[in-house]
Amino acid sequence: MKKLMTATLAVAFTASTGLIAQTPSSLNERISSATRVVDEIMHVPDGGIPDSIVSKATCIAVIPSVKKAAFVVGASYGQGVVTCRTGHGWSGPVFIRLAGASFGFQIGGQATDLVLVAVNDKGFQDLLHSKFKIGADASAAAGPVGRNAAAATDISLKAELLTYSRARGIFAGVDLNGATVSQNTDDTRLFYGGGDVSYPEILHGNVRTPSAARRFVSTVARYFRSTR
Incomplete structure (x- = not known):
């Protein structure tokens, strides 16, 4: 019964969101929100993503304001x-x-920011897939917090993705096992001017970054510098 209710909520929540037509302006707003999330979490005093993970990150996924619907069983999107x-x-x-x-990452039903950090090439390859499930298709762990977290190296050796959440100013690792990540090809195509661009081409750096995304990319580059 719980599984059925969860599935029903997820479908309804996804469908209701899909009814809202996206525009270049709404996509730019999403990029701006992601930029703000990165900037704010990297300014958490002694509580951000450890330097050892920052330097080896291969990809960064930012999902601002994850929404929650709940009726006995919760669903998030x-x-x-x-x-x-x-x-x-x-x-x-x-x-x-x-x-x-x-x-289990929501605090009092408040919308929550999520950050996924791929820490090796396998994590990078996972993000090229059209759809994958965290914990099944891609190994994941709640990310360690603190600039010099001693556990960072051990955890990153055992996982492809490190996962974090932030709500009410609290930034912490979070268990996202069971969540599904999928490509949003319609929004990506719209953002790149309607052309036929592929995820591998973009994420390998073979497609010019649109002007509306340059601040986001430069913000990530400023904080996630490699020491290799």
């Missing part, structure tokens, strides 16, 4: 963007969706 490290900086962004049962 969010839309965000991904950029990946290339040989000449960080790529232009692509758009993604995240959906699944309530993961």
